[in-house]
Amino acid sequence: xxxxxxxxxxxxxxxxxxxxxxxxxxxxxxxxxxxxxxxxxxxxxxxxxxxxxxxxxxxxxxxxxxxxxxxxxxxxxxxxxxxxxxxxxxxxxxxxxxxxxxxxxxxxxxxxxxxxxxxxxxxxxxxxxxxxxxxxxxxxxxxxxxxxxxxxxxxxxxxxxxxxxxxxxxxxxxxxxxxxxxxxxxxxxxxxxxxxxxxxxxxxxxxxxxxxxxxxxxxxxxxxxxxxxxxxxxxxxxxxxxxxxxxxxxxxxxxxxxxxxxxxxxxxxxxxxxxxxxxxxxxxxxxxxxxxxxxxxxxxxxxx
Amino acid sequence: xxxxxxxxxxxxxxxxxxxxxxxxxxxxxxxxxxxxxxxxxxxxxxxxxxxxxxxxxxxxxxxxxxxxxxxxxxxxxxxxxxxxxxxxxxxxxxxxxxxxxxxxxxxxxxxxxxxxxxxxxxxxxxxxxxxxxxxxxxxxxxxxxxxxxxxxxxxxxxxxxxxxxxxxxxxxxxxxxxxxxxxxxxxxxxxxxxxxxxxxxxxxxxxxxxxxxxxxxxxxxxxxxxxxxxxxxxxxxxxxxx
Numbered sequence: 001x002x003x004x005x006x007x008x009x010x011x012x013x014x015x016x017x018x019x020x021x022x023x024x025x026x027x028x029x030x031x032x033x034x035x036x037x038x039x040x041x042x043x044x045x046x047x048x049x050x051x052x053x054x055x056x057x058x059x060x061x062x063x064x065x066x067x068x069x070x071x072x073x074x075x076x077x078x079x080x081x082x083x084x085x086x087x088x089x090x091x092x093x094x095x096x097x098x099x100x101x102x103x104x105x106x107x108x109x110x111x112x113x114x115x116x117x118x119x120x121x122x123x124x125x126x127x128x129x130x131x132x133x134x135x136x137x138x139x140x141x142x143x144x145x146x147x148x149x150x151x152x153x154x155x156x157x158x159x160x161x162x163x164x165x166x167x168x169x170x171x172x173x174x175x176x177x178x179x180x181x182x183x184x185x186x187x188x189x190x191x192x193x194x195x196x197x198x199x200x201x202x203x204x205x206x207x208x209x210x211x212x213x214x215x216x217x218x219x220x221x222x223x224x225x226x227x228x229x230x231x232x233x234x235x236x237x238x239x240x241x242x243x244x245x246x247x248x249x250x251x252x253x254x255x256x257x258x259x260x261x262x263x264x265x266x267x268x269x270x271x272x273x274x275x276x277x278x279x280x281x282x283x284x285x286x287x288x289x290x291x292x293x294x295x296x297x298x299x300x301x302x303x304x
Numbered sequence: 305x306x307x308x309x310x311x312x313x314x315x316x317x318x319x320x321x322x323x324x325x326x327x328x329x330x331x332x333x334x335x336x337x338x339x340x341x342x343x344x345x346x347x348x349x350x351x352x353x354x355x356x357x358x359x360x361x362x363x364x365x366x367x368x369x370x371x372x373x374x375x376x377x378x379x380x381x382x383x384x385x386x387x388x389x390x391x392x393x394x395x396x397x398x399x400x401x402x403x404x405x406x407x408x409x410x411x412x413x414x415x416x417x418x419x420x421x422x423x424x425x426x427x428x429x430x431x432x433x434x435x436x437x438x439x440x441x442x443x444x445x446x447x448x449x450x451x452x453x454x455x456x457x458x459x460x461x462x463x464x465x466x467x468x469x470x471x472x473x474x475x476x477x478x479x480x481x482x483x484x485x486x487x488x489x490x491x492x493x494x495x496x497x498x499x500x501x502x503x504x505x506x507x508x509x510x511x512x513x514x515x516x517x518x519x520x521x522x523x524x525x526x527x528x529x530x531x532x533x534x535x536x537x538x539x540x541x542x543x544x545x546x
Contacts, residue, residue: 024518031516031534035305047519055522055529060510062520064350071512076519076529210510220349272513273344273351275390276307 004289005296006282008042010241010264011164011189013098013125015042018254018297019282022245022268023048023102023128023168024073028087032271033094036279042264044278045100045128046087049118051110053079057135063201063210068220068247069269070199072135072213075104080114088123098125102168104133108156111143116160127163129153132170132195134217144170144195147182154186164189166243169234171223172198176230177237184238192243192266193234194227219269223247228260235261235302249277251284255292261302305392305515306333310364312385315378318367320442322413323379324357327364327387334359336396337421338486338506338538341366342514344388345374351390352378353514353533355486355506357416358423364391367416367445393514394537397421397504402430403481407503408455409472409495411437411487415446417506418486426453433458433480437472437491441465473498496546506538 006017021032023045032038056074063070078086091099101124105111115127131144131153143153150167157165167183169176171194180191196217201210209215227246235242244262248254249270257265270277294300310327318324334341334356341364342351352374358365370379381387397417402425410418415436425432433456438444440463450457458475459467468475472487473494483503485495492505509532512520516534523530525543530536 025513027517027519055524056519059521059523061522062350062510062512062518064348067349069350069512071518071520073519073522076522269349272518273349274307275305275513275515275517 002290004286006285008264008297017042017282018264019278020044020264020266021271021278022266025268025271029091029095035275038095040279040282043097043100045102047077048075048102048104048130049077049080049083050075050104051080051114058212060212068218068222070211070216070218072211072216074135075133080117084121099123100126100128102128102130104130108153111153112156112160115157119161119163126166127161128166128168128192129157130168132168134196134198145173147178150179151182151186154183154188158187166190166192168195169193170195171230177234180234180238184240188240190241194230194246197223221247221249228256231257231262232260251281251288255288258297259300259304305390307390309386310389312381312383315381319445321370322445323370324367325378328362331359331364331391333392335392337424338396338417339392339394342390342393345377348374351514353511355417356420358420369413397484397538399424401482405481406432407480407483408432408434409483409485411472411491414487419446421484422450422453422455433477435472435475493546503541504538507532507536
């Protein structure tokens, strides 16, 4: 059997493989650790964390769509201090690799403060800064749709941490490469994309939106072609690593993302419909690489 | 939680818009009445959570209201059809608090999980009093099944076409040791207000994953934020913010 190498380097840190469960679909890891050894993952991005505890949006927060789902959770999380005092110690028992911290905020100062606090955490190797949450008002997305504001968040965060900063971008913009270039210009170490696409569903029985927040973020296989195209364009526009995500559900999807220029790949909604999705993708990836005559990920990266 | 393949051995309509599907397969992941399973249904993205109605050796019974595409597809499943199912989800009811005369209160499609609860209680020699509420006679189900377990059954319908006219709260008995409830939220709220003892209530919410990962079904409680799918669906009366 031909040997294949799944390793990939993300902002100078070597991953055993490129598969990363996406923030908000993997909690703080330990629910999944009850199901399988999560050390098979490249790493994972933990639940979006803000300075203070947040309940998030009223329910219903979830709606079914063709080949996907809408969510409007709204960044429910216990706040960064509790994440450090309660969630990370629990995670340390089951995950022996470095984790990616996903950070959100409602002001430039809040983003910087959460990153400053997380900078001291040895378990955290990357800060994924979410400037693209479509489900919170007066925060999240509003930082990710204006290149100047996106640059401002990046600048503030870079000042308070030595860890690699990966800016998570929104697809709900005219040109995602403009935002990517703006954050690269302020020293971002990478970008991850795409966050969810804004959408809605209506209930014909009640004649009201299914989701209480009215709109939610669309994810799942429905968005994969959109995501792939944005990764393809962005990888050509910037020199920093791009993490591809959006509807990834198989080892083949991972390879398409890498061929489009991704350095690593996040898997989101797939974890919710199949809790073993990431484990299966990691196990399938060598077979898929052999099938298509790929020996290393580097040899196909961005070659589409 | 276990991910298993279950095969349909029987499907039947048991009341207006209510169907029963019996599956065979590994059901060892289910450990308590009040837990639910999450089924992958062809053509749909998200799984569909349905509470456990009855459990036997390698056998699972689900009883559900046909309300949308998922439940319609399930009700049309043929014998031998296989489903990818996550089993043993949620906390379930705590039988240890039942006392000697527990009251089981079910409304409409909230009735099914109480059946397995009643079965487990009677196995321990505890005979529950079961209150069942439905909209109308055509929707009534499981009266005989509860009676066959030896339980005392009281029935109410909103339009009075079967049992006593009114809601389950109109037929609450004077004395009972503890209560277990499942049904639509207005019913749960009415039971919560009218109940004379401590008890447990089972909630429903639109879910993303069903196993605690996505925070799609969270609610606020006295003891903090809880996920209906993982920390519930059963909440203790004292936890609820009503």
